[in-house]
Amino acid sequence: MGGASMGRSGVAVQGIAALDIALWDLKARRAGLPLAKLLGAHRDSVDVYxxxxxxxxxxxxxxxxxxxLARARGVGGIKLKVGSPDPSIDLKRVEAVREHLGDDVPLMVDANQQWDRITATRVGRVLENFNLTWIExxxxxxxxxxxxxxxxxxxTPIATGEMLTSVGEHAVLIEAGSSDFVQPDAPRVGGITPFLRIAALADHKGRGLAPHFVMEIxxxxxxxxxxxxWVEHFEWLEPMFNERLELKDGRMIIPNRAGLGLSLSEQAAAWTAESAVFGSGA
Known part of the structure; x- marks a missing residue:
């Protein structure tokens, strides 16, 4: 099975990811630690856009x-989609957003693979004027x-990697110096275990990290x-959980609850077809 979201690795990798993430959550819960602290947290909050x-x-x-609205909620940075058929439209929108935000607020743009090399270079040169955190x-x-x-x-820094679905694919980009910010997606690459391998490669090469989607993980x-x-803020999955992630002064606070610090809402729990208990017997 393929498709853009499945990438070249197919649906099986994302199926494995669900189990891998659940096991890391369980491990941290048994240790009585937030997952970040189990992994060795370097900070209590993370810049959020x-x-x-x-x-x-x-x-x-x-x-x-x-x-x-996002800034009032506590979000620090703003990302704007670009990649219109007419790049001049993108540039006008970026200019309007930068003027609205002022010079000091982090601003990113995301072309979602819409440019060829010549267009990206030409538009990128103009975008240098807007002090962007990255072009994605x-x-x-x-x-x-x-x-x-x-x-x-x-x-201007380059960010990419959200569509890749394996450690090997990320390694190719990291080794080539393809980006200043690496953007793995834990559910897409097979879970937290392969994500940590990608992060180790990125750290070795001195890259920044800006994971794609699923802020809860x-x-x-x-x-x-x-x-x-960085962490990317999306409200889309919030109805699935009883808890909410806290935003303050442009940063997302690490939950002090064990594991991922989340429990399924009644709405999400109602989707359960079967359940099983592991590790509770003698």
Whole structure:
């Protein structure tokens, strides 16, 4: 089974990921520690940015309103989608958002693989004027050579990796110098175990870390990363859990509860078809 979200590894890897993540959660719960502390947390909170308010389909007025809501909630950075057929439209939107935010608020853009190498270079040069934290996925997700050339050409950092589905795929980009920020997605690469291998490779090469999606897991993994790290804020999964992650002064606070620090809401628990108990017998 394939598809963009499944990548080249297929659905089996994501099936394994569910078990791997559950086992790490169980291990931390048995230790009585938040997962971040079990892994060796370097910080009690992580820089957080929001993506869900800046899609290409949204008029710029709506984008600016969403930015204000996110910032009021405690989000620190803002990511704006780019990659319109006409790059001048993207540049006008970036300019409007930067003017709205001011010079000091972290701003990222995400092209979602929409540019070729020439377009990415030309647009990237103009984007240098906006003091961006990074340009995300400017090229095809597997174009290690192109991303590396772009990273060497531009002062603005490059971020990529969310679509990759294995340690090996990430290793190719990391070794090639394809990005300044590595963006693995734990459920997509097979769970926390392979994620930690990717993080070790990224740390060895001096890269920043900005995991894709699933903030409920990645806040712990970013806290345990020794270098610059971010977490991506999405509200989409919040109805699944009884708890909410706390935001304060542009950062996401690591929960002090054991494991991932989450319990399923009644809505999510109702989806259970079968249940089993492990490790409770003599």
């Amino acid at each position: 929001n993506t869900s308010g800046g899609y290409l389909s949204m008029p710029i007025k709506e984008v600016l309103e969403n930015i204000d 996925e400017p090229l095809d997700a597997y174009d290690a050579e192109g991303h590396a050339a772009l990273a060497a050409t531009l002062d 990645h806040v712990h993994l970013s806290a345990a990363y020794p270098r610059t790290a």
